[in-house]
Amino acid sequence: MSAWHDPDRTVIDAFLDKSQFRPGSRPTYRWFLRSFEEVALRHPAVDRQMLDDWLGGMATRWKLSTLLNQVCIVDRFLDYLAQNELIPGNPVAELRRQHNIKQNKPIWRALSSPNPDEALADLHRPAPYGSILGEFMRDHVTLMRNRGYQYEAQAYWLLRFDRFLQSHPELADEPLETMLSHWAAAKPTRNHAAECQKLGRILTKARHRLDPNIPPKRFNPRPEREVAREHRRPHIFSLADIRHMLEVARSYPSPHAQLRPLTLYTMILLAYCAGLRRSEIARLDLGDVDLRSGTITIRETKFYKTRILPQSDSVMTELRVYLDARRRAGAPQDLQSGLFWQSHFNGHHTPETVTTMITNVMRRAEFKPPSGRTGPRVHDLRHSMVVNRILEWYRSGINPQDRLHFLSTYLGHRDINSTLVYITVTQDLLQEASERFRAVGVPCLNGEALS
Known part of the structure; x- marks a missing residue:
């Protein structure tokens, strides 16, 4: 008796079609899921015993590290079966809930160990808010x-x-x-x-x-x-640094994802020119870009704020180029689809993926070492936008204090105090401020203001 009813054995193909995996990945995923299905055919239910038998068989053919990298597809398949009521529930998710574990991968690692019961016991975490307080x-x-x-x-x-x-x-x-x-x-x-x-x-x-x-x-x-x-001091990118990073992004090697270089280019462009947080980049929808008015809309982000950000003509031109390339790549054109579209996670990148992608560009541009956490962060692009904007105001003869409340609103801050945190005193900014003081303060010190 099969663990789920599928006499025609079409469930796996239906799952692969719905998931929209890349064509080159489908044969590998199909083979992997077929091996899972063969074991399920010998069990009345998808339960702990069935998972143990399947992992035991796979361990003889795959290295543990490789197997653990592939079980994510089984996780998604089990969720698919549960959502379509082909099985009562995902047994891995149930084990995760029992032991208060946030991710499924530690559960799989414990089940693959020589003593699964002991490994699961070691994973157990106390229930949230279970103490006397x-x-x-x-x-x-x-x-x-x-x-x-x-x-x-x-x-x-x-x-x-x-x-x-x-x-x-x-x-x-x-x-x-x-x-x-x-x-x-x-x-x-x-x-x-x-x-x-x-x-x-x-x-x-x-x-x-x-x-x-x-x-x-x-x-x-x-x-x-x-x-x-x-606390680590933010790295302030100069305009030359930003141009170099954009050039590296545009030439980023990506033979299997032709849209990725332009995606990276546009992500970095918005992170700097619009001062967006990584979560705001990840959540952008196609409908958030208005080419006619030259604005982008940031919806319900930090502090539950929604704001409409006007962009320069050059930024909107680059966005138009990206949208044309996105359409040619076959991305969905409904307004709720992710601006930076990809086939997983409901068409949106996660904030963590955005960080990884931009960080890889920083490493390739030699702003960060090949590995490790040292060097600039993605959020430093937002810091750089603030500092360079204030520097431009100084050079244009504008008093930054008269514009800070506008900048605070543009960045989506709760108040101006949050914006002040972003003002890192660089050598160029200090020089401009000193010149401003010399022009205004020196006559006062010499008594010219009293004459």
């Missing part, structure tokens, strides 16, 4: 998000603290200050010390909100200052 912290995160805050980093700190408390049940009856001191002593790094200070401030404020009789506590600001002092 779990309900209090969950309610606080819900409250802040209901008020309009994204509250991602803070929720991550609270979850880490929650896992720590679950692993130290002896602290359950201790006061909050004792719990925080033990958490601060768990790691000796400066980043952890600063995180503990922020976490303590969040929890004491939340507790004071529930009970005003509990006085707020003053925390030592030194750890946060030390971390801020060590």
Whole structure:
């Protein structure tokens, strides 16, 4: 009896057709899924036993590293079967939920190990907000998000603290200050010390909100200052650097994806000229580009803001070239399809993929070393846009202070203070500011303003 009903054996082909894989990849994926189907035919259900039998057979023909790189196609196939009600559910996703694991690949690695039960037990993570303070912290995160805050980093700190408390049940009856001191002593790094200070401030404020009789506590600001002092300084690209990067992107070698060089070129162009975040680049739809008005629309991004950004004629010309190439490449033309289209992930690149693609261009342009995290980041293109715009204002005789609120709105910032963080003092910017001071301030110092 087969694990799913498919007497004509057409389910795999239907899945491959819907997924729109590249023609060259389809034979490999079909063979891989057929091997999975052959094992499924011998089992009444797609369950842990069936997965163990299939992995055992594949391990004799494939290296473990190669096998783990290919199981993603089986993950997607299992989701397809579950969505079409051919199987009750994805057993790998169920194991992930049982052990509180975010990704499927560690589950596959554990199932492929010599002792799967022990490996799965090692993967197990405590349930979110399962500690003595779990309900209090969950309610606080819900409250802040209901008020309009994204509250991602803070929720991550609270979850880490929650896992720590679950692993130290002896602290359950201790006061909050004792719990925080033990958490601060768990790691000796400066980043952890600063995180503990922020976490303590969040929890004491939340507790004071529930009970005003509990006085707020003053925390030592030194750890946060030390971390801020060590924070990596943004790399400011010059106009020549941007031109070089665009040339490298346009000539990027991509024999199997003809549209990729122009995609990279346009991504970098918008990241710099429009100052877009990587998530904003990834979420752009075809309908967000208005060639008639010369604008692009950024919808519901950070701080839940939507903004319409006018672009220069040269940028719109390059966008028109990209859209023509995109149409010739056979990309869908409906307005909800991804501007930077690809056949996976609902036609959109993920923000992580955007980072990887632009970073590869930076490495090829020799702005970053061949490997590692050192060197410029993708977000530094946004920093460079701000600094170079202010530099252009100085050179045009415009007072930047009169324009900063416009720049803040253009970047999608909550207030002007967020924009000030992007102003990195470069040598050119310092020179222009000094010249501005010399022209205005020197006559005052010489007493000319009083005459």
